[in-house]
Amino acid sequence: MVPTSSSEKAFTRSLLDVLIRAGLIAVLVLFCFEIFSPFRDLMLWSLILAITLYPLQERLKGPLGQKDGRIATLIVLVAIVVLMVPIYLLVTSIADSVEHAMTIIRDGKFHIPPPADSVAEWPLVGKSISAVWLQASTDLPDLTAKYLPQIKHFSVGFLAKLAGVGMGFLTFIFALIIAGIFMAYGESGRRSAIQIASRVSDPGKGPKIAELCTATIRAVALGVVGIAFIQMLLVGIGFVLKGVPGAGLLALAVLLLGIMQLPATLITLPVIAYVFATEGASTVTIIFAIYVFIAGLVDNVLKPLLLGRGVDVPMPVVLIGALGGMVTSGILGLFIGPVVLAVGYQLFWQWVEDQPPNRPDVPPTL
Template identity: 25%
Template sequence: MSREKVFSYFLLGITVFFTFLVLVILTPFLKPILWAVIFSLVAYPLHLSLSRLLRNNTLSALMVTLLVLTFIVIPFLIIGLVAAKQSVEITKAIIQYLQNHTLTDVLHSLYSLPVVNKLITEEILQRVYEYMQSEEFKNTITSYLSKLTQKAGEIFTSMLFATGSVIFKSFVFLISFFFILRDGRRFVEFFARFLPMHKEDLYEVLLTIYKTILAVVYGSIGVALVQAVLSFIAYTVVGINYSLLWALITFIASFVPPFGTGFVWVPIAIYTFLNKGLFYGIFMLLWGSLVISTVDNILRPLIMKKGIKMPYIVLFFSTVGGLLTFGFLGLFLGPIVFTTLFSLAIIYERRILKEG
């Protein structure tokens, strides 16, 4: 083996080794960096327009970063903190209610509701009451209350630690976002020189990734945000306590198949019907089915299908699979992996099969 080949293999090996070390070092910052990449791609057209107008790439990137800080990062931090505070308040309220009321009181309160009163007879109520007086039931409830109190304390403590972590990750996100906006094009051009691909093929893959990210942002996150706002309006109108927290839960539920936001607004509609009266119950049911769910059923498939050229069933599995595998970031990574594979398959067919 010639000296040049030995050197080439050695250089390749040591490059792979140091690349691995770089990835290990960046692991604690990987998620905020990936989010910065995603948001910078979405904001890049705005940055490009500002850069041409101001004739200053750095100033343009700084202005867009400040816009993201003002209208995305800070509002989400505030919403997250308020939702965390409300979740702690709900837990405390449940514990306090259970401590101040006997289980018999709870049972009679439920029985006093008109709908429950019609469904449950006195005989059934008596049997339930007798079971609630047994030692087995009392021990079970005492055990659950103890665990609930302990869990509430753990949640509160973890929230305090998580707040510092979220602020730090937000800082990493903003720094990464700024530099990716400012220098991202140079990064791509630098690494493109080392890839054994035709330039047009590489940019075809990058364009596919870009379109996929936009489709997911507008089709999944955008629609989920609209649904969360619409649900917050409804929860506030019907008088649901901690409506902001429930709206945030609705936002998260919108990504969970098969019913999405229905996992949240349907139980709330039932609760409203039982506690707030027929009018508010019907309003919540109609608003959920005709407004909240309709936004999801109509807008999401249209936007996603327009930006991502894949069969809908493949799009479904890539999104849900990505979400289950990588968490919230998987909403992007799942479709990106599938669309990139499709794009590479098309390039292979064009460059290898047809030319061969």
């Protein structure tokens, strides 16, 4: 048996100590993550709101004094009041739409016209659609009974989505309140962010990394989420004043399309066509069409003003972040996803471009 030297014993003991400490730290981190994970999206959204609204708090310090807590409370209260308007309109629109649909069904006024002969000539699916459409126009109860399981499944899924939207709005309100607390301690929070960034990288790069993350969050939050919210308000006001059925849901769809970087004309043009088809051409409908069409294009004017400030984030990054966030975290992830992915994208390219000097094997950055 080969004797073990004292140095080998010391190395083995030291390695065992390191592994035990690393294991204990890993267990502690795992428990901390499990405890914090239910509040992850809420805290992320609160941090995003606080960073986005903090410049407004700085501007209000002069007219309203130097009390950060008082100014942050005022901003949160005004924001909640502003948010209550579209939420109220959305809930009212959904309730009115459901009541209107139930009234039509109860009075027996609901009737589906038969399909045109050209429907059957559509490629691949024309005959199937024409047959189902014809049965719906002649014998709707039997058709409903035939597809009752699918209708129930769709209804349950739709109600679950609406519940998710409502929960998302409620979480947003709580996130706004927590953001107000963050803003009340904004200066100490800024110093803490620089300290964390300096500890992760090095003291020389910490302030630059913190500034990059802050600029990215503000640019995406204002240039993507903010513009989509403004566009939703403008289009939704037109829908509500005109009395378009389901105005709240249509306005919410405009918000979702705006965050996913899709044109709002996918909603506004069909609505304009519906208004002209049901009410005809008049002064009111023409004014409505012009207003809604312009409101649907307002993002093309606001994006260069808001998104162009600070950092340049490619639109595919925003789209992937919105879709991925919605899949992983629901309606709230639709807002958080673009911001988080944009920050990660900027930090990655900052790391790529930050090459050590005097390395001949690394080509210069163009």
